[in-house]
Structure formats: structure tokens, C-alpha cells
Amino acid sequence: MTESPLPIAVLVSGAGTNLQALLDTVHGHEAEVVAVASGAPGALALERAAAGGVQTRVFERSDHADREARDEAMADWLVERGARLLVLAGYMELLSAAFLERFPDAVINVHPSLLPAFPGLHAIEQALAYGVKVFGVTVHFVDEGCDSGPVILQRSLELPDARDPGEVLQALRPIEHSLLPEAVRLFARGAVSADPRNPRRIVIAPQVGESS
Amino acid sequence: MTESPLPIAVLVSGAGTNLQALLDTVHGHEAEVVAVASGAPGALALERAAAGGVQTRVFERSDHADREARDEAMADWLVERGARLLVLAGYMELLSAAFLERFPDAVINVHPSLLPAFPGLHAIEQALAYGVKVFGVTVHFVDEGCDSGPVILQRSLELPDARDPGEVLQALRPIEHSLLPEAVRLFARGAVSADPRNPRRIVIAPQVGESS
Numbered sequence: 001m002t003e004s005p006l007p008i009a010v011l012v013s014g015a016g017t018n019l020q021a022l023l024d025t026v027h028g029h030e031a032e033v034v035a036v037a038s039g040a041p042g043a044l045a046l047e048r049a050a051a052g053g054v055q056t057r058v059f060e061r062s063d064h065a066d067r068e069a070r071d072e073a074m075a076d077w078l079v080e081r082g083a084r085l086l087v088l089a090g091y092m093e094l095l096s097a098a099f100l101e102r103f104p105d106a107v108i109n110v111h112p113s114l115l116p117a118f119p120g121l122h123a124i125e126q127a128l129a130y131g132v133k134v135f136g137v138t139v140h141f142v143d144e145g146c147d148s149g150p151v152i153l154q155r156s157l158e159l160p161d162a163r164d165p166g167e168v169l170q171a172l173r174p175i176e177h178s179l180l181p182e183a184v185r186l187f188a189r190g191a192v193s194a195d196p197r198n199p200r201r202i203v204i205a206p207q208v209g210e211s212s
Numbered sequence: 213m214t215e216s217p218l219p220i221a222v223l224v225s226g227a228g229t230n231l232q233a234l235l236d237t238v239h240g241h242e243a244e245v246v247a248v249a250s251g252a253p254g255a256l257a258l259e260r261a262a263a264g265g266v267q268t269r270v271f272e273r274s275d276h277a278d279r280e281a282r283d284e285a286m287a288d289w290l291v292e293r294g295a296r297l298l299v300l301a302g303y304m305e306l307l308s309a310a311f312l313e314r315f316p317d318a319v320i321n322v323h324p325s326l327l328p329a330f331p332g333l334h335a336i337e338q339a340l341a342y343g344v345k346v347f348g349v350t351v352h353f354v355d356e357g358c359d360s361g362p363v364i365l366q367r368s369l370e371l372p373d374a375r376d377p378g379e380v381l382q383a384l385r386p387i388e389h390s391l392l393p394e395a396v397r398l399f400a401r402g403a404v405s406a407d408p409r410n411p412r413r414i415v416i417a418p419q420v421g422e423s424s
Contacts, residue, residue: 114346114368117329131412133366134326134348154345156326156368160416163407195375200343204372 006188009035009083011091016045018089018110021177022184023052030188035081037074039093055081071099078103085187087180088142092121097144105194107142108187110180112172114138114154119147124168133160135168137175139183141202150200152183152192218400221247221295223286223303228257230301230322233389234396235264242400247293249286251305267293283311290315297399299392300354304333309356317406319354320399322392324384326350326366331359336380345372347380349387351395353414362412364395364404 008031010019019036027033036049036056049056057077064070078086079102088109100107113123114136120126127135136156141149155175162168186192186204195201220243222231231248239245248261248268261268269289276282290298291314300321312319325335326348332338339347348368353361367387374380398404398416407413 114326114329114344116342116344117326129410129412130328131363131410131414132326132328133363134368136346136368151343151345153372154370156346156348156370158366158368160365163413198341198343200341201375202343 005030005032006084006184007032007034007082008085008087008184009033009037009078009081010045010049010087010089012036012038012043012045012049012089013040013092014043014045014090016043016048016089017173018087018176018180019045020048022087022089022181023048023054025181026184026188027052030185031085034083035078037078039070039091045090067093068096068098071096075099075102085184086142087184089180094144094146095142100142100144105141108139108152108180108183109142109147109149110176110183111138111140111147112169112176114156115140115147115151124165124172128162128165128168134158135162135172137172137179139179150194150202152186152202152204153179155179217242217244218296218396219244219246219294220297220299220396221245221249221290221293222257222261222299222301224248224250224255224257224261224301225252225304226255226257226302228255228260228301229385230299230388230392231257232260234299234301234393235260235266237393238396238400239264242397243297246295247290249290251282251303257302279305280308280310283308287311287314297396299396301392306356306358307354312354312356317353320364320392320395321352321354321359321361322388322395323350323352323359324381324388326368327352327359327363336377336384340374340377340380346370347374347384349384349391351391362406362414364398364414364416365391367391 033054036054038058041058046056059074061070086107115138118126134156139153140151143149191205193203195203245266248266250270253270258268271282271286273282298319327350330338346368351365352363355361403417405415407415
């Protein structure tokens with residue numbers, strides 16, 4: 001079990017509150033955020049990263065021949081920065097298979113629903129339209145599908161009277177901001193593995209002393 | 213607001229533990245179970261009903277020309293018994309549109325997942341195969357689809373280490389046995405309605421004195 005922080009990179013698109021949560025919690029402790037990449041310039045998340053002294057780079061699709069070429073350039077930079085775990089924090093684009101193969105079992109995402117319910121965009125609006133009484137947050141491994149990879153952590157919140165997406169988002173945000181750092185911590189101490197009998201089932205090793 | 217118990221009927225297929233929960237809680241109080249119907253003979257649920265002094269009848273498909281004819285005979289009997297709410301408690305068959313039209317907005321079901329995740333048979337096994345960390349129970353209105361009607365009540369249970377369906381079932385059963393009677397109580401006091409702006413969103417009126 002290593003004592004040095006795990007080098008992680010964060011992929012962002014928007015306001016970057018989940019990036020901020022990582023900078024405020026695990027950064028400099030269990031993990032070190034060594035790179036922040038964005039698919040678009042101007043994301044507030046990039047300012048947060050710069051303010052935290054983290055190197056940033058923008059990979060716009062229009063600067064590359066196609067999505068694959070863009071993803072390849074981004075992967076090259078992230079490898080060069082030494083990232084061993086990639087965290088999608090509001091990153092709104094699918095990643096190509098070739099990109100994911102560069103970081104096997106080392107790309108995670110946070111999503112504002114109890115997957116497999118309500119994958120994709122506007123998860124909270126989808127849930128409200130369906131009329132659910134229980135909402136939640138999922139941290140999961142990223143595969144080529146849309147929010148379809150194995151679940152690492154989930155937390156639920158009963159909001160039986162919810163009707164406003166903003167209100168639900170406000171209620172789920174603190175859960176995201178605790179669940180994502182928790183997943184990074186678990187990953188950093190090597191506590192996250194797949195059940196050999198069902199690789200979709202992620203096993204979290206209990207924290208027991210320094211032995212084994 | 214009526215003081216007399218709401219006449220309800222329960223449709224069963226199996227062991228009938230949810231029927232037993234209704235007999236032990238709301239029966240003789242907010243509701244009166246006036247009929248128990250089964251699609252198959254020999255269900256333990258029928259014995260529970262008889263032991264509770266409730267009239268029972270079996271509607272086997274083989275005794276009727278087709279499913280529609282069977283459903284019609286069952287609906288006739290349930291109307292005759294005066295049932296104003298039908299509760300599916302482990303009833304394993306889809307109900308025809310014609311049947312449901314006889315009891316508009318008055319057929320409810322309990323399902324061992326947080327719908328819309330894992331509808332249909334073997335919900336717990338489906339959830340374990342997916343690898344979820346949060347399980348739950350849904351009480352919902354029944355429509356022609358499979359577990360697709362509007363949600364009335366939901367309750368979640370975090371079981372991050374679950375691997376055995378029997379263990380999950382044991383954990384969810386007490387939730388079913390509290391959620392289903394709770395839904396019947398709410399229905400009996402007229403507290404369950406659809407949001408006119410989104411009929412999929414079921415509104416539960418708060419219990420406030422006798423006014424309005």
C-alpha cells in the first residue's frame with residue numbers, strides 16, 4: 001500500500017463544482033490532481049483548476065480531424081501528466097473506445113441518478129417527469145455506453161414532494177461532492193475491485209489496519 | 213371524509229405475505245379486505261385469506277375461453293364484492309385494458325425495486341446482476357404495461373455489499389409490508405391524487421386536521 005498520493009486527472013465541461021470538491025478534499029492528501037482537461041474553452045472549472053495551481057488544457061473538437069483524434073491528443077497529454085485515474089466531473093461527451101483502452105478500469109464518472117435509471121442528459125428532469133419519490137447519485141466506471149459502466153458507489157435521497165429540478169439538484173449536489181471524493185479515496189488505497197463471479201459487481205474492501 | 217373502512221380486494225399468486233401485512237394492519241381499520249382473488253389454486257395466500265375470514269375465489273385461465281374472459285369474470289366478482297381499490301400483492305400476471313377500465317385509478321401494485329429500474333420478474337436478481345448499491349420498493353398504480361404506472365410511494369435501502377437474492381429479499385420484505393399498507397391508508401383517506409401538470413407525478417396530501 002503506497003503512501004504517496006495517487007495522480008489523478010479531472011475532465012470537465014462546466015462549472016466544476018465536483019472538481020472543486022476534489023480540490024478541497026482529496027487533493028494533496030490521498031490524491032493529487034495533476035491535470036484538468038476540458039472539451040471546451042471558458043469552462044469555469046478551468047478557472048478553479050488554475051486557482052488551485054493545477055495545469056489545464058482545452059481539447060476542442062474543431063482543432064482536430066475528428067473525435068478520435070481529439071481523444072487521442074487528450075489521452076497523450078493525460079498520460080504525459082502521469083494520471084493514473086481519470087475522473088469525469090460534469091464532462092458531457094462520450095469517450096471513444098481507443099481512449100478508454102489507454103486507462104483500463106481507471107475512468108470514473110458521477111451521475112445524478114440511481115443508475116440504471118435515467119442515464120444521459122437531464123437525469124433529474126427525467127426523474128421528475130417519471131414521478132419518482134427517491135432520487136440519488138451514482139459513481140461508476142466509464143465504459144463506451146452512456147452511464148452504463150459498473151457501479152462503484154450509490155447514495156439515495158427520498159424527496160417525495162420534489163417538483164423543481166433546481167431544488168433536486170441542490171439536494172443532490174452535496175451527495176455528489178461527498179461521494180466522488182470517497183470513490184477517489186477508495187481507489188487510491190486500492191480498495192476497489194470487480195467481483196470475479198460478476199464483474200459488474202464492484203467490491204469495496206473494508207478498511208482494516210495495514211495488513212494484507 | 214368518510215369514516216367507514218374502504219372496501220379493498222387483493223389479487224394474489226403466491227405466499228401472500230403482503231396480503232398478511234394488509235390483514236394485520238389496515239384490515240378492519242382504514243380498509244376492509246372484502247375479497248381475495250387468485251389466478252391459481254393452492255396459493256398459500258388463499259389460506260391466509262380464509263383464516264382471516266375473507267371470501268376467496270380462484271380464476272384459472274383454463275376455466276375461461278381466454279385471458280380477457282377470465283379477467284372479465286374476475287372483475288365482475290370484485291365489483292359484486294364492492295371492492296373500490298384493488299391491491300396486487302404478488303400477483304404475477306398482466307391485467308387486460310378492459311379489466312383496468314373497470315377500476316380506473318384504483319389498482320395498485322408493490323414491486324421490489326426502485327422503478328423504473330428493474331421492472332418485471334426477478335427484480336432483485338436483475339438488480340444484483342447490474343451491481344447496484346441501492347435497492348428499494350415501489351408502490352405504483354397499475355397500467356397496461358409492466359410495472360410502468362405512476363409511482364405512489366418509494367423507499368430505498370442501501371445494501372452496498374449485497375450479493376445474495378434471498379438476503380436482499382429479507383431486507384426488502386419489511387419495507388413492502390409497511391409501504392403497501394401505508395399506500396392503502398393514504399388511498400382510504402383520499403390523499404392520493406395526480407398532479408394536473410404531470411399526471412405521472414402522484415401527490416400525497418399532507419394529513420392536516422379535518423379541514424378542507
